[in-house]
Amino acid sequence: MILLVSTAFAITSCGDLSDSLTSGLSGLFDNIPKGLSDDLIQEPTDGYNITYYFNNGTGTSTEVQVKKDTKVMLLTPDEAAVPAGKKFAGWVRDKEHPTVFYFGEQDLGRYAQKKQNEVWEIKLYAHWINKDTFVLIYKRNAATSGELPVSQTKELGKDLKIAMNSGCLTREGYGFFGWNTKADGSGTHYDAGIAYAKDEDMILYAEWLKGTAISRIEDFQKMRDDLTGTFILQRDLELPKNFQPIGRSDQSFRGTFIGEGHTLSNLRIVDTSAKMLGFFVRLKEAKIYDLTFKNPYVEGMGSDIGTSIPNPAPAGLGVLAGYVSGGGTIIRGITIEGVDSEVRVVKRFAGLLIGRIEGNTGVYAVVENCSVSGKLDGEYDIGGLLGYARNTDIKKSEAEVRVKGTMHLGGLVGIQVDSSITKSCATGVVAGTSSYIGGIVGWQLNSTINQSYSTSDVSGIGSLGGLVGLQASCDISNSYAVGKASNTGAATQKIGGLLGSRKGGVITNSYFDSRSTGQSKGMGVVSGGTGMPIDYAASDLTGSDKFLGWDFTGMNGKPAIWHWVGTGKWPILQWQYEMQQAP
Incomplete structure (x- = not known):
């Protein structure tokens, strides 16, 4: 898919049902200490002991006996046990590779290991995180197979992508529907893979839909x-x-x-x-x-x-x-x-x-x-x-496409009316034999485009733009186009690096590059409206001076919109940068 956002919107495939449990566990076993993965297929015949270690495996420990098939309320460390500047995130089974955090009421019998004296035991280690860090913990919530995503930590003021169903959790007779703050589904629903911005700890339960x-x-x-x-x-x-x-x-x-x-x-x-x-x-x-x-x-x-x-x-x-x-x-x-x-x-x-x-x-x-x-x-x-x-x-x-036609052609949408496009992108080729052709939208009316971009090469004979062919009473903000825009017919003024034609509307904090688009103007024909796109290649400005007032750092407690890559390189959108950094 698109190079800059190849993992941005990927959907995890769980394959056939017969393979779902195996595929879901394969990555999990990489982080389980030697011997523990084998014990997942065994369980204690009677009961087991839980040994709590409060200081990364050293110092004070506490042992608790648990009966088989019994849920136990896990201990919560006293304030005196909390290291300075830290807070308790939960218990982990592997102190070197903390993945899933446990707290509250749990049945952990399937993770117990048999010691030489025939006593079954599970070791839990307190996991501490910085006070300005927040944790998201996922719960199976009646899943009949598959494995939970690993617990996540979130830094203050930064978005975190909520986990996909990467471990292929399934529940017989139900479909996975995302995550919820309450087990019965009556809380706040979160779609898998969306950005989470709140600075607070949260437990998310798998949400199921019967079908x-x-x-x-x-x-x-x-x-x-x-x-x-x-x-x-x-x-x-x-x-x-x-x-x-x-x-x-x-x-x-x-x-x-x-x-x-x-x-x-x-x-x-x-x-x-x-x-x-x-x-x-x-x-x-x-x-x-x-x-x-x-x-x-x-x-x-x-x-x-x-x-x-x-x-x-x-x-x-x-x-x-x-x-x-x-x-x-x-x-x-x-x-x-x-x-x-x-x-x-x-x-x-x-x-x-x-x-x-x-x-x-x-x-x-x-x-x-x-x-x-x-x-x-x-x-x-x-x-x-x-x-x-x-x-x-x-x-x-996102769309990575080759579009061929006559008119009203777009890399993402052909015609956009009374609609919005947010945090989206297109690349490829959009080629028309007539007019209203754009890298994102061909013909746009009473609509918005925000935090979106196109690298598409576009061609036609009129009302042609790197981002939008014709804009009528629309708003474009924090967006850019860098693909080539070519007129293939008689000479026309209705061609621009960002917009071919504008009839009213507003452009805010958006740019094009006259070198890559082949167009010296950001907009071809203008009839009313406010705002102009910046030409990244403008000779009178250098570096980030072109973009004074643009949000590269975050404003009013909200994350940044743009990311400065460096002088001589196109600035990109912050969500785009985060997708590039995603594993």
Whole structure:
């Protein structure tokens, strides 16, 4: 995927059910002392002793006897035992490689080791952290297999990415739904992989959603028969060539589908007369989570009604779904990958993820943590992620694509109306034979782009920009474009390093590079609006002097927006930098 954010929005795949426990434990055993991993398959026949060590294995220790299959309330160190400047984070089983922290009520019998005198014992070591450091601890919460993510520590004032379900926690008859501050799910919900900003300790419980299992191709018929149900994909599947999509153009899937990080391979749907095509033909107020498509191919007609905006007739082609409607729709954690991933539309509305998506005024649809790579071909309204988006929030998503068409083409979204794009990016090639072509968005109305960037090379004959082709009454903030912007037709003024044309709107703290884009102006034709993009290559400014007033350090208790890489290098967004540093 995209070089700068290759791990930014990755979804962990747990593979087949038969392999899930093994794959989930493999990394965990790397940090378990010699001999302990073998004891995970044994348990004491009677009881065991817990020995607490308060000072990294030296000094005072306390021993407690525990009966088999009994939960015990773990000790809490007295204040006198706490080292200066530290606080207690929990108990760990390996003092050299602390991973999972334990406290409160626990049943740790499966981790006990047999000593030479036939007594079973588990050693726990107090783990201390700095007072201005905070800990996130994860709980299985009725999981029947898999392993917990390691506990995390968070520094004061810095965001932390909440753990993915990397150990493949599963619960029979349920789907993993993220994390919650309460075991019964009544607390605050946190999606796996999102940024956590609070400076406080927290316990997160695995959150489960009850549903119908999908483990064979034949099981998809259950979804066709119940378009409002909840379904959980429980293994990777290779789809047959004659796969029948879920739903119809006149019947929306309105339920919930949890992919649990599994992969559907070789989806192939071809109907050159169809206006609406995808794995789901049509979604309405649906919720789709954590699913990967590998090497999909979708081909159809799309909308054949003119080029006007808006177009009232539902239509669209996408790998996940052709057409999506309804406020409250959530599309989260979807990945499309593979060298053969492709969507071809004869006319209008195509995206690798979704052809056309429309939420409601005041209750937007949400597309979040999605990542796509592949090719798109057609005429109008084509985007790497979404062909057309209205009343939709697009967050933390990326596209690495080659888009070819006529007009209204974008590396991420073809047409964006009354919608937002935040912390997202696009790279690749966007090539049109007409106008309204942009590295992120082709045609933009009453919308926002914030903390996003494009390295896409774009080409066309008018209203063409490195970030946006045409902007009408929109706000662009803390964003940049550095891909080449090329006019392939007659000479035109409607081409810019950041924007091709602007009709009103605001630009704040955004830049382009005249050397890499090939454009001396940040905006081609300007009609109203305020703010101008900075040219990174401007000769009258050097180093960080260009960016006075931009947030490189954090303001008002919030994390920084930008990261200064160094003189002579493009500044990048802070979230982008953090993704580069992620292991």
